[in-house]
Amino acid sequence: MRYTGLLFFLLIMFSAVYAQPHHIDSLKFINSSTPIPDHPRLLLLAGEENNIKTAISTQRISQGVHAEILQKCDSMLMTKPVERILFGVRLLAKSRECLNRVFHLSYAWRMTHERKYLDRAEQELLAVSNFTDWNPDHYLDVAEMTMAVAIGYDWLYHDLSEKSRSIIKEAILKKGIATSFDPTYPNYRKWLSVTNNWNQVCNAGISFGALAIYEDHPALAEKVINRSIASIQIAMKDNGPDGAFAEGYTYWGYGTTFNIMFLNAIEKVFKTDFELSKIPGFLKTASYLENMIGPTGKNFNYSDASEVSTLQPAMLWFAGKLKDPSLLWNERSFLTREKLAKNTDRLLPALMIWGRNIDIEKITMPKNKIWVGGGKNPVALMRSSWTDTNAVFVGMKGGSPFVTHGHMDAGSFVLEADGIRWAKDFGFQEYTALELKNIDLWANKQNGQRWKIFRYNNFSHNTLTFNDSLQRVNGYAPVISHSGNPQFINAITDLSSIYKGQVKKAERGIALMDGQFVIVTDEIENLDKETTVRWAMLTSAKVDLKGNQAELSQNGKKLIISIPNSPEISIKTWTTNPPHDYDDPNPGTTLVGFEAVIPAGKKQSFQVFLIPGNARVNVSKPLPPLKNWPR
Structure with missing residues (x-):
């Protein structure tokens, strides 16, 4: 007793x-x-x-x-x-x-x-x-x-x-x-x-x-x-x-x-x-x-x-x-x-x-179409409408993997348009099943077993990966600016410390343009070594590859991924099959994106257009650099 x-x-x-x-x-x-x-x-x-x-x-x-x-x-x-x-x-x-x-x-x-x-x-x-x-x-x-x-x-x-x-x-x-x-x-x-x-x-x-x-x-x-x-x-x-x-x-x-x-x-x-x-x-x-x-x-x-x-x-x-x-x-x-x-x-x-x-x-609907919060896991949440079920919605996060229940997902985003979630997140994997397989789920130090779980590391999230390396657990990505300009709703996060030792500087900006389409801009300054960057987005849509474009289709709707100012880049896909027997299966999903080599000591920018089927977009003119985005 x-x-x-x-x-x-x-x-x-x-x-x-x-x-x-x-x-x-x-x-x-x-x-x-x-x-x-x-x-x-x-x-x-x-x-x-x-x-x-x-x-x-x-x-x-x-x-x-x-x-x-x-x-x-x-x-x-x-x-x-x-x-x-x-x-x-x-x-x-x-x-x-x-x-x-x-x-x-x-x-x-x-x-x-x-x-x-x-x-x-x-x-x-x-x-x-x-x-x-x-x-x-x-x-x-x-x-x-x-x-x-x-x-x-x-x-x-x-x-x-x-x-x-x-x-x-x-x-x-x-x-x-x-x-x-x-x-x-x-x-x-x-x-x-x-x-x-x-x-x-x-x-x-x-x-x-x-x-x-x-x-x-x-x-x-x-x-x-x-x-x-x-x-x-x-x-x-x-x-x-x-x-x-x-x-x-x-x-x-x-x-x-x-x-x-x-x-x-x-x-x-x-x-x-x-x-x-x-x-x-x-x-x-x-x-x-x-x-x-x-x-x-x-x-x-x-x-x-x-x-x-x-x-x-x-x-x-x-x-x-x-x-x-x-x-x-x-x-x-x-x-x-x-x-x-x-x-x-x-x-x-x-x-x-x-x-x-x-x-x-x-009740009446909310007034603002952007909400930004700082803190341990800052987020920016943008939408074209509160009443239209086909509205464009994009959420981006900064933060750190070290927060409780955190993933290596700094810089990640989700995207909805035409009633479809095009860019998605796996979310969590059930804890008890992992624990019963003797996985140390809560070991969140840099080499902890938590980051070997596929759904928890950056390889499965809508973010960047450099030289097949993990994000830094002790890094932190703040949202450094944002704007509610109706034609250019945007937010920018500084990912540099998340990739410390991998690149010198990395910033990601996501913009909702004219309430119709989304642009993801990544500006990277490399260290004195050649670096391969991987840009990835998780989707449940069918993916049709077309050089530096990809057409996503789901439930009779379409979304175009385009990198118009980088003709040398070819979009590709990666499997989401679980790499370990303790990982959950991920049926009906695909990772779509691209890889590019950044020369030693160079700066490079990537602009990815995410265009819903009915949006009218002029992709020939690149956006200004992040420093010139509305604030």
Whole structure:
């Protein structure tokens, strides 16, 4: 038995000994005498159901979301309670399923008072409370399970039997909160000082547990909540200065949403978020996410991301906080009945809380056609229209492979036109399968095994490669200029340090011209050695090669790749067949581009035109050098 009364007492009393770093435990924002509301206190106070019921009665979309939640709850009644089954080293899938069920069922009970939802939620809570543990060796599992059980305990508190409350409370205490003070677990508190999604998710989950049992353990709750308020700032500051989220679209949906769960919870209880939402860049991150989605509905899936875009309930919190409904331009389409039925977001009930005062059907479109954000993984996102599904959209990134979940993709881009994603990104490869094959997926030093994975290195991305070498892990590519000039929307990134030791200087500019076509310009200054550069673009289209042109065709649409000012260059293709048995297959994809030799010490420029089928383009006149692009 890992826990004993004495051990638990000592851990709580002397937990500052194990503080990593110490100052996180020493900061004070609340004290145990701070008054708090009675149950329910997490996210939705007693009586606030009436506000949601008003929205349901007056807003068609709210009606649809509510009906979908109840339908999902009814389907849950036919399943077995969650079981403790690991997938590889993770219990995370089960923690997430528990959160999905308990949050939905607890919402259904509070809104309808149909006993079937209460009874089933209680079964789920008791089932996971009786697990041997919540797998603290992979701490996200504990965090999500603690949040799940905390919501159920808090929202159903007055309707659970005394025996059930005792069992559930004990599980929150010992299987959840106590493990965050227990140094016998590997890296048991590392998440307190990291900048990535682990910080946001773990702080949110454990704090929900502390808030749920606050009245029974006020000193412990004080310690946990003060620790989280201090710690979560570390991750929130990573959105600075402009809101670009270093880990990309998918992990924005994870980390930022849990961050909002935390902010909303403490603000409900303490009537303040302790000015956390004022951290520079944090509120701007909503614009980042909105601009990341192209006209096809796919996102710019750099790093470990899937190109499938999903409903993001947190966007409704941002829209309300900023009083800017235009942030929900994409969410509006996700909330159509057809798309909503496919939604599997375990936090969907939060949308009913955050969106109850917003009529999504009345929002207006965003105004700007370019969005640029700096930070650890800077991006530039450009489009010709917000309303035309055939619009041109191009996203480019700089950054570094060293960021969490990063790839060797500095300089990479995606391109959409005529409803087709022409230039794409593979995104991530499923982690557990790699780990089960003993691949050190997280070894991101220069010679780390991570960069042998085909989807993660620069050979599979829409960027440059010099002499078949990898990008530099410790390099960094900033976006150094940009312009929203309607005839010449553009951004430029300096890739020089990403290719340190390979070339002297490398800059890439991408321009959306007249809202019709795209030009990729690369300016390279070589070292005192002959260098071969490879320019590559990943596509799912059929490729027909024609000298220094290639015609891409897909779904009856066409796109021309042309290098008009370099007649000596011939466009070619490379296979995307996986080089290792642990690499995922990549059917239906091709790398298209060219190779060129740059003489020692010389400067060379390449201009690649990407022209959708209906665009009218004069390719005979080259663009000015990057230094003369509009800024």
